[in-house]
Amino acid sequence: MSEPLLEVQDLHTVFSTKEGQVKAVDGVSFELNAGETLGIVGESGCGKSMTALSIMRLQRPGRIVGGKVMFKGQDLTRVSEYEMREIRGREIAMIFQDPMTSLNPVYRVGWQVGEPTRLHNGWDARKAFSSAVSMLGRVGIPSAASRARDYPHQFSGGMRQRAMIAMGLTTTPHVLIADEPTTALDVTIQAQILDLLRDVNREFGTATILITHNLGVVAGMCQRLIVMYAGKIVEAGPTADVFAHPKHPYTWSLLRSIPRLDAETHEPLKPIEGLPPNLVDLPSGCAFHPRCAFRVEKCSRDVPALLRVGDTQQAACWVTQSGTELKGG
Amino acid sequence: MAEVATAKRLTRAWTVNDSLVSVTDLKVWFPVASGVMQRTVGHVHAVDGVDLEIKAGETVGLVGESGCGKSTLGRTIIRLIEPTAGSITFKGDDITHVRGGRQRALRREMAMIFQDPYASLDPRQTVGDIIGEPIDVHRLARGKERQDRIRELLRVVGMNPRYADRYPHEFSGGQRQRIGIARALAVEPTFIVCDEPISALDVSIQAQIINLLENLQSKFKLTYLFIAHDLSVVKHISNRIAVMYLGKMMEVAPAGQLYKTPRHPYTGSLLSAIPIPDPAVELRRERILLKGDVASPVNPPSGCRFRTRCPRAREHCAEEVPPLESFGQEHLAACFYPLEA
Numbered sequence: 001m002s003e004p005l006l007e008v009q010d011l012h013t014v015f016s017t018k019e020g021q022v023k024a025v026d027g028v029s030f031e032l033n034a035g036e037t038l039g040i041v042g043e044s045g046c047g048k049s050m051t052a053l054s055i056m057r058l059q060r061p062g063r064i065v066g067g068k069v070m071f072k073g074q075d076l077t078r079v080s081e082y083e084m085r086e087i088r089g090r091e092i093a094m095i096f097q098d099p100m101t102s103l104n105p106v107y108r109v110g111w112q113v114g115e116p117t118r119l120h121n122g123w124d125a126r127k128a129f130s131s132a133v134s135m136l137g138r139v140g141i142p143s144a145a146s147r148a149r150d151y152p153h154q155f156s157g158g159m160r161q162r163a164m165i166a167m168g169l170t171t172t173p174h175v176l177i178a179d180e181p182t183t184a185l186d187v188t189i190q191a192q193i194l195d196l197l198r199d200v201n202r203e204f205g206t207a208t209i210l211i212t213h214n215l216g217v218v219a220g221m222c223q224r225l226i227v228m229y230a231g232k233i234v235e236a237g238p239t240a241d242v243f244a245h246p247k248h249p250y251t252w253s254l255l256r257s258i259p260r261l262d263a264e265t266h267e268p269l270k271p272i273e274g275l276p277p278n279l280v281d282l283p284s285g286c287a288f289h290p291r292c293a294f295r296v297e298k299c300s301r302d303v304p305a306l307l308r309v310g311d312t313q314q315a316a317c318w319v320t321q322s323g324t325e326l327k328g329g
Numbered sequence: 330m331a332e333v334a335t336a337k338r339l340t341r342a343w344t345v346n347d348s349l350v351s352v353t354d355l356k357v358w359f360p361v362a363s364g365v366m367q368r369t370v371g372h373v374h375a376v377d378g379v380d381l382e383i384k385a386g387e388t389v390g391l392v393g394e395s396g397c398g399k400s401t402l403g404r405t406i407i408r409l410i411e412p413t414a415g416s417i418t419f420k421g422d423d424i425t426h427v428r429g430g431r432q433r434a435l436r437r438e439m440a441m442i443f444q445d446p447y448a449s450l451d452p453r454q455t456v457g458d459i460i461g462e463p464i465d466v467h468r469l470a471r472g473k474e475r476q477d478r479i480r481e482l483l484r485v486v487g488m489n490p491r492y493a494d495r496y497p498h499e500f501s502g503g504q505r506q507r508i509g510i511a512r513a514l515a516v517e518p519t520f521i522v523c524d525e526p527i528s529a530l531d532v533s534i535q536a537q538i539i540n541l542l543e544n545l546q547s548k549f550k551l552t553y554l555f556i557a558h559d560l561s562v563v564k565h566i567s568n569r570i571a572v573m574y575l576g577k578m579m580e581v582a583p584a585g586q587l588y589k590t591p592r593h594p595y596t597g598s599l600l601s602a603i604p605i606p607d608p609a610v611e612l613r614r615e616r617i618l619l620k621g622d623v624a625s626p627v628n629p630p631s632g633c634r635f636r637t638r639c640p641r642a643r644e645h646c647a648e649e650v651p652p653l654e655s656f657g658q659e660h661l662a663a664c665f666y667p668l669e670a
Contacts, residue, residue, distance in 0.1 A: 188602045190604075219604060220605075
């Protein structure tokens with residue numbers, strides 16, 4: 001096993017709110033290997049986006065209060081803002097959920113897609129624009145040379161997301177972080193964009209962190225996956241293993257609660273009872289324990305660590321760590 | 330005990346017709362104004378000649394991508410939007426243009442559940458007043474009886490009756506959606522249009538609301554038009570599914586059949602685009618990727634609306650609009666070159 005490309009170690013990011021301090025990212029550790037696609041799944045407020053933003057040092061108004069983000073031998077939480085600006089865009093690129101608000105409405109698409117190469121490679125406007133045109137063509141924008149002169153409002157949602165991906169790729173970064181890249185899009189357009197991300201991964205060898213709430217998207221895209229709940233990683237492992245034998249009750253119940261298109265018979269869904277926790281006032285012990293069907297007394301008292309459960313997976317659960325299988329009607 | 334009483338009161342005696350709702354050649358066009366004089370320069374063909382039958386007690390799922398006209402169709406059926414042409418019947422009565430007292434009576438039969446539980450509840454009203462409003466408007470109950478009904482409705486949707494005095498901001502998305510459902514049930518409707526009722530909710534909450542809607546349906550003999558873009562959810566909850574594209578009905582079929590043997594190429598690619606939460610299945614699946622984007626509803630393509638993206642389109646598709654034809658029992662599709670069964 002070679003050195004991981006990106007290594008997040010015990011990352012803590014907090015927010016100060018009127019009701020108190022919120023631990024948006026609470027001791028998150030994971031590795032990203034060169035060329036792989038890693039999924040981070042969880043519901044709104046679980047800290048998945050905040051983890052990504054913290055890697056990019058875009059966490060404001062949140063504060064990183066602990067941990068390291070190791071990338072090419074340096075800790076990104078400690079480099080200067082100037083150095084970070086060099087890394088953002090050139091080495092690690094990020095694409096966001098809403099391509100409408102992420103593109104500047106008053107500049108032509110081609111100009112914006114070329115911006116990273118002007119800033120980071122020092123290319124002149126003409127060279128940057130022509131590279132933008134070729135990149136727009138590669139991400140599947142038809143007649144890219146003329147469309148590059150359009151403004152974002154003249155693009156459809158799917159085309160804007162393609163333009164965002166093109167912008168991220170102009171500097172051939174090593175890491176691409178895609179934060180809910182298809183959530184705002186229709187399913188047929190989602191399929192196009194996911195296909196494009198797969199191609200990018202294959203063609204450029206870009207390691208991808210794919211953040212999503214959609215378990216189906218993860219199943220088809222990622223080799224490994226991380227499941228987050230209330231700021232913590234509750235389960236991690238190879239996608240196939242996590243889906244086949246989830247080792248955390250949250251993952252286990254989530255997979256049983258969603259309807260499947262390929263279901264043969266109509267079974268009532270088995271919902272997770274209760275509500276996602278309030279981050280200002282987290283339950284004691286394991287944050288999932290009030291909603292957990294497997295909880296034991298210890299769960300409300302002590303916080304479980306993320307430990308190896310089974311051959312390939314990790315889970316933060318007292319029940320599965322003690323060897324109990326997750327089963328139920 | 331209380332639940333049994335509610336069930337009796339909410340279930341009205343009525344004879345089962347073949348079709349509770351029947352939509353014939355419905356058109357809803359919106360004018361597009363432009364220039365200084367705001368002259369009408371064209372129309373958005375939001376719904377452009379749609380036929381649909383909804384039987385009593387069933388759930389019809391209505392799917393399609395954004396802008397296909399599914400929400401407009403739902404809102405037009407319950408008379409929130411004026412149709413441009415065509416007709417809508419409800420329990421055999423033509424309701425296309427009803428007004429006044431008859432419209433008010435109709436509003437007691439039909440209700441709607443909205444997508445955004447944050448925008449659809451008035452933040453300055455208490456939960457009790459939100460649910461009580463339809464009771465007041467239709468003079469269904471007053472005083473203590475009104476309060477009792479509000480409490481019962483809250484209980485029916487799985488909420489604590491004491492929440493009646495609280496305000497919407499105190500609740501999470503899933504709880505707000507329950508409040509929205511209680512409000513819809515307040516008029517004791519027979520027909521409910523659910524417009525993307527779970528799209529805005531967290532994944533772990535969606536199943537709770539889907540199960541609630543299913544339970545309420547069997548308890549109160551409700552008929553649903555369930556509008557959503559998530560085909561997995563629609564297939565789970567629906568008896569039959571109708572697929573729309575750019576204002577036209579592409580295919581209508583029983584849910585299982587639509588999934589197993591889609592006949593319209595659009596349905597086929599739509600189904601293949603839905604990710605299935607199972608890596609083993611995803612690995613084997615073949616995707617029919619559609620090229621390009623949905624065409625403009627202001628200037629829809631000639632002939633079949635889908636032909637600009639269709640992998641099977643031929644010349645004929647541009648010349649003539651394919652009619653919705655039968656492909657077996659209860660299975661309709663509008664395509665000249667359908668997929669094999």
